[in-house]
Amino acid sequence: MTFEVNFDGLVGPTHQFSGLSEGNLASLASRGRVSDPRAAALQGLSKMRRLMRLGLKQAVLPPHERPDVETLRRLGFPGSDAAVVEAAARADPLLLANASSASSMWTANAATVSPSADCADGRVHLTPANLAAKLHRSIEAGFTTRALRTIFADAGRFVVHDPVPAGGAMGDEGAANHMRLAPGHDAPGVEVFVYGRSAFESGEGGRRFAPRQAKEASQAVARLHGLDPSRALFLRQARAAVDAGAFHNDVVAVANGRLLLAHELAFEDGAAAFEAIARACPFEIGFAIARETQVPLAEAVASYLFNSQLVARPGAGGAMSLILPENVKGCAASLAFAEDLAASGGPIDELVFVDLRESMWNGGGPACLRLRVPLTAGELRALGGRVVLDEALLQRLEEWVRRRYRDRLSAADLGDPLLLEESRAALDELTALLDLGSIYSFQQR
Numbered sequence: 157m158t159f160e161v162n163f164d165g166l167v168g169p170t171h172q173f174s175g176l177s178e179g180n181l182a183s184l185a186s187r188g189r190v191s192d193p194r195a196a197a198l199q200g201l202s203k204m205r206r207l208m209r210l211g212l213k214q215a216v217l218p219p220h221e222r223p224d225v226e227t228l229r230r231l232g233f234p235g236s237d238a239a240v241v242e243a244a245a246r247a248d249p250l251l252l253a254n255a256s257s258a259s260s261m262w263t264a265n266a267a268t269v270s271p272s273a274d275c276a277d278g279r280v281h282l283t284p285a286n287l288a289a290k291l292h293r294s295i296e297a298g299f300t301t302r303a304l305r306t307i308f309a310d311a312g313r314f315v316v317h318d319p320v321p322a323g324g325a326m327g328d329e330g331a332a333n334h335m336r337l338a339p340g341h342d343a344p345g346v347e348v349f350v351y352g353r354s355a356f357e358s359g360e361g362g363r364r365f366a367p368r369q370a371k372e373a374s375q376a377v378a379r380l381h382g383l384d385p386s387r388a389l390f391l392r393q394a395r396a397a398v399d400a401g402a403f404h405n406d407v408v409a410v411a412n413g414r415l416l417l418a419h420e421l422a423f424e425d426g427a428a429a430f431e432a433i434a435r436a437c438p439f440e441i442g443f444a445i446a447r448e449t450q451v452p453l454a455e456a457v458a459s460y461l462f463n464s465q466l467v468a469r470p471g472a473g474g475a476m477s478l479i480l481p482e483n484v485k486g487c488a489a490s491l492a493f494a495e496d497l498a499a500s501g502g503p504i505d506e507l508v509f510v511d512l513r514e515s516m517w518n519g520g521g522p523a524c525l526r527l528r529v530p531l532t533a534g535e536l537r538a539l540g541g542r543v544v545l546d547e548a549l550l551q552r553l554e555e556w557v558r559r560r561y562r563d564r565l566s567a568a569d570l571g572d573p574l575l576l577e578e579s580r581a582a583l584d585e586l587t588a589l590l591d592l593g594s595i596y597s598f599q600q601r
């Protein structure tokens with residue numbers, strides 16, 4: 157028995173809107189908006205409950221400590237922790253915003269995961285993303301590696317690699333640019349890596365936005381995981397998609413089992429890319445492709461239609477649910493496409509809408525918030541900590557959020573040393589709830 161376990165990122169107490177992600181239209185449009193971290197965290201937990209009620213295994217990854225005092229120290233702000241935060245707020249509020257982002261909630265960017273069925277040594281391989289393209293995200297790699305090594309600690313079953321080297325244009329954005337097609341979670345699959353460009357190419361003038369994922373980083377991950385080269389495919393993201401705001405491939409495509417759901421303009425090679433995927437799969441697969449005439453790319457990016465979670469409900473004979481953001485309801489063409497899909501007699505027979513507005517305003521939909529990890533029953537039992545949710549733990553987490561999180565945060569609040577204190581107190585309590593030990597640096601001093 158193999159399960160799809162979704163590891164969602166718990167939204168951290170400093171969730172806010174600083175417009176940090178060039179190329180991510182929602183992030184830029186939300187700059188300066190007042191955030192509600194408490195609502196953001198509860199919206200995330202509510203999505204987790206929906207997935208659990210569909211019969212899926214649901215787990216969490218802990219938020220990172222923010223503001224990240226260690227990073228601010230490396231940037232030259234001295235003194236006590238409170239002094240560091242205050243000095244950064246005075247000298248460079250944008251740097252402080254970068255060091256305060258709660259972006260670790262988007263765990264589709266935490267790592268790339270290959271299940272044991274795909275890997276030469278029969279273990280589950282995880283490579284934390286270096287997230288080199290954005291300062292506020294690049295500082296996630298260290299703690300993500302630590303958290304994954306705490307949870308996937310059993311070396312007989314799991315390998316957590318180091319992130320691939322950053323620098324130059326060697327960006328790796330993790331599972332958001334990775335899809336897996338397979339006859340089942342337990343069967344060997346075909347892993348599709350989607351990159352924006354080579355790290356070493358030049359002559360990229362005229363682009364609106366720079367792509368984040370390097371081909372060489374994707375290839376390194378496939379090598380590290382010991383994938384069969386005949387079952388790993390590397391496809392280039394369409395420049396038109398990146399320029400339209402698809403900063404990750406999961407904004408325009410999602411796969412599950414034998415089904416790929418995508419926009420026709422997702423890949424640079426157009427129809428040839430879909431043919432290459434079909435050829436690479438030694439099993440039958442189905443495509444649900446939205447044509448530009450049906451759902452224009454700009455609308456797909458605005459609705460986040462393809463940033464849905466596509467999941468097979470356990471015990472439902474392969475029937476799948478599509479977990480969509482509420483935004484889709486406001487976009488007629490996207491909604492019609494999804495409704496047609498669910499009525500077509502294909503594997504998707506249910507649409508589930510979730511309200512994730514706080515995350516969505518930063519460009520994070522249902523699929524961004526989760527890292528999919530297919531695990532056998534034995535692997536599931538071997539996880540460290542207490543991160544797989546049941547209703548009781550979910551309720552404890554909701555109660556913790558209600559008690560510990562602010563419901564209002566603006567840029568000016570980030571310089572408040574009390575926010576750092578409150579966040580640490582919240583995270584300290586969380587490590588006990590999740591039985592993670594003292595994983596945060598502030599707990600180790």
Ligand code: SUG
Pocket residue numbers: 172173174175176177180183184257259262264265293332403404406407518519520521523524525
């Ligand atoms: O990296 N937004 C994230 C959203 C990540 C979405 N993930 C996937 N598509 N898988 C990003 O652009 C915005 C933060 C800010 O602007 O404050 C941000 O980082």
